[in-house]
Amino acid sequence: MSHALLKGINLTKWFGIGDGVFAVHNVSLDVIPGEFVVIVGPSGCGKTTLLNLLGGLDKPTHGDVVLNGQRYSKLGETGLARLRRRQLGFVFQFFNLLNDLSAAENIALPMRLAGARPAVINARIEELLGTVSMLHRANHSPHELSGGEQQRVAIARALANQPALVLADEPTGNLDTKNSEEIRRLFRKLNVENGQTFVVVSHDGVFADYAHRVVRMTDGVIGDIEVKAT
Amino acid sequence: MSPVLALAGRHLRRRWLASALIALSLAAGMAVFLLIQSHIDLTSRRMAGTAQPVAVPGEAMYVTSRFFDAAEIASLQRIWGAITKFEAGYVFDAYTSAGMHRAVALAPESMAAGVLPLSEGAWPAEPGQVMLPLSLARQTGLSVGDRFTTFIPAPPGGYLMPVRHQVVALFTTGFGLLETPVYSALDAKLRPGVRGPNLLIVGGGAVSIPERTLQQIYTRLDATLMYTSGHGHYLAGNLAKAALAGGVPLAMLIFLMSGLGALNILLLGFLQRKRSFGILKALGASHNEARAVLMLEAAVTSVAGASLGLAGSAAGIALLRASAVGGDYRLTPASVSLAVMFTVGIGMLAGQIPGRLCRDATVDQLLHNRRVYLDTNPSCAQCGRCGGF
Numbered sequence: 001m002s003h004a005l006l007k008g009i010n011l012t013k014w015f016g017i018g019d020g021v022f023a024v025h026n027v028s029l030d031v032i033p034g035e036f037v038v039i040v041g042p043s044g045c046g047k048t049t050l051l052n053l054l055g056g057l058d059k060p061t062h063g064d065v066v067l068n069g070q071r072y073s074k075l076g077e078t079g080l081a082r083l084r085r086r087q088l089g090f091v092f093q094f095f096n097l098l099n100d101l102s103a104a105e106n107i108a109l110p111m112r113l114a115g116a117r118p119a120v121i122n123a124r125i126e127e128l129l130g131t132v133s134m135l136h137r138a139n140h141s142p143h144e145l146s147g148g149e150q151q152r153v154a155i156a157r158a159l160a161n162q163p164a165l166v167l168a169d170e171p172t173g174n175l176d177t178k179n180s181e182e183i184r185r186l187f188r189k190l191n192v193e194n195g196q197t198f199v200v201v202s203h204d205g206v207f208a209d210y211a212h213r214v215v216r217m218t219d220g221v222i223g224d225i226e227v228k229a230t
Numbered sequence: 231m232s233p234v235l236a237l238a239g240r241h242l243r244r245r246w247l248a249s250a251l252i253a254l255s256l257a258a259g260m261a262v263f264l265l266i267q268s269h270i271d272l273t274s275r276r277m278a279g280t281a282q283p284v285a286v287p288g289e290a291m292y293v294t295s296r297f298f299d300a301a302e303i304a305s306l307q308r309i310w311g312a313i314t315k316f317e318a319g320y321v322f323d324a325y326t327s328a329g330m331h332r333a334v335a336l337a338p339e340s341m342a343a344g345v346l347p348l349s350e351g352a353w354p355a356e357p358g359q360v361m362l363p364l365s366l367a368r369q370t371g372l373s374v375g376d377r378f379t380t381f382i383p384a385p386p387g388g389y390l391m392p393v394r395h396q397v398v399a400l401f402t403t404g405f406g407l408l409e410t411p412v413y414s415a416l417d418a419k420l421r422p423g424v425r426g427p428n429l430l431i432v433g434g435g436a437v438s439i440p441e442r443t444l445q446q447i448y449t450r451l452d453a454t455l456m457y458t459s460g461h462g463h464y465l466a467g468n469l470a471k472a473a474l475a476g477g478v479p480l481a482m483l484i485f486l487m488s489g490l491g492a493l494n495i496l497l498l499g500f501l502q503r504k505r506s507f508g509i510l511k512a513l514g515a516s517h518n519e520a521r522a523v524l525m526l527e528a529a530v531t532s533v534a535g536a537s538l539g540l541a542g543s544a545a546g547i548a549l550l551r552a553s554a555v556g557g558d559y560r561l562t563p564a565s566v567s568l569a570v571m572f573t574v575g576i577g578m579l580a581g582q583i584p585g586r587l588c589r590d591a592t593v594d595q596l597l598h599n600r601r602v603y604l605d606t607n608p609s610c611a612q613c614g615r616c617g618g619f
Contacts, residue, residue, distance in 0.1 A: 085514020086514070099506075100237065109233055109510075
């Protein structure tokens, strides 16, 4: 078996609201390099919470995450920020582009945070905009772009620093059928052609068709894991 | 360019009106501070220049201002009867109130008159000539050249003798900063229910007054201020203290208000952009980098506010110098440095709260627009009674 890129170890997240609730309970999940994992399940089953824990956006009540040998619990806030900056890419349901910045500037932001040189940034922006077919919209503000276009820019931004892993939370949840299909194809292309590792949380059943593994969650725990033929 | 700089710069440009409001809020505080400070500075310079030679007429001067009933008037008259060595014509100037108006006038010998700028007329040269504060002249309708009658307690009989006076000069105390505390101090011992003094006496002795008599005046007239020749700077000092006592807290209050205004707008700027800061952190910005965006915005608007405040106060000073108030108003390097320090400091302090909220909030709180709390202790969020931000 290949060495795991990402290891979620006994992850538990408890929210102390009211009587308290386990959003995620004792979940372990490994992801190997180049893998395309899709997490599915009904609303409120803890998919997004699990993704946030895997991405270091939230801290588990118990358990730990290891990415490329780096244990999140051993990293301080700055270390975790550095890890997110260099090794992780995020794609959100609502695109989450910064409205003050143009499409190209949004893509440049993670590279700027990583301290890349301007020449490198500019070349990479052009390459990424080409990959997501958005070169003609480089200088447009997010509010001038359609939902599908915004999501493509968000994907380009997630790939900016050539992360080891891209985590996507309902990337087609806010898109129409046509745009959803384009985004799914883009993910598939990046996975097959570039070997990009993806963990995608989705309601979209079609996404599961592209996955190497489909993780089904119910009530904060993993129900079953389906390994698909690749 | 650093992403912190780029984001702060972009925000300030796009939300220029909000940025301008923060700067204007701080600028207003700074300008008012500098104007008050320049007035205090002017007053101090005037006093320093005039208190020395004027001193006290003769060997003693006293100021009495309060409500006197009939028994006290009689007592007063007995005391006056005991003082027999004042020069004729300069012994007393006493003025009664006219209806609701406070009758305030200063004898030519009074040191208080010596430190106040004249807005019209000339110094009284003859007995019976008086100067009035501009505000009183307006209230009573008196102007230079007008004559009016007051009642002077005339020793040795102690009766009130009607005497005609002529207004020969009007004086101003600028913004009223000096008038108010001085008069308030004189009124401080008024009886409850009495709306104002019915008698103000400014007197001086050209020859010696027996110590026992001085004591008698001092102890029996509880609203009497007594000055002797050894206290040449006393009144000037009191006036300066009164100006400082009124001016400095006022300036501080204005600074506080402008700081609260800036805080309000900066906080709003953060709360409206919670999600943006969440995205920034999710993309790998450290907590301190996210905070730095807000602190940089606060710093830029504070410096802009200080520059605007400096320009505004310079214009205000120029207007004051050209106006009827007149006077050698000026901005001193010390006061400008202090005001700039205060303005930038208050702006940065105002940026601390949104900065801290942004630094301590988790990505999840910011991305999903959840409430954030100043205290990062989880029990604080669980309590949530304050409502958070």
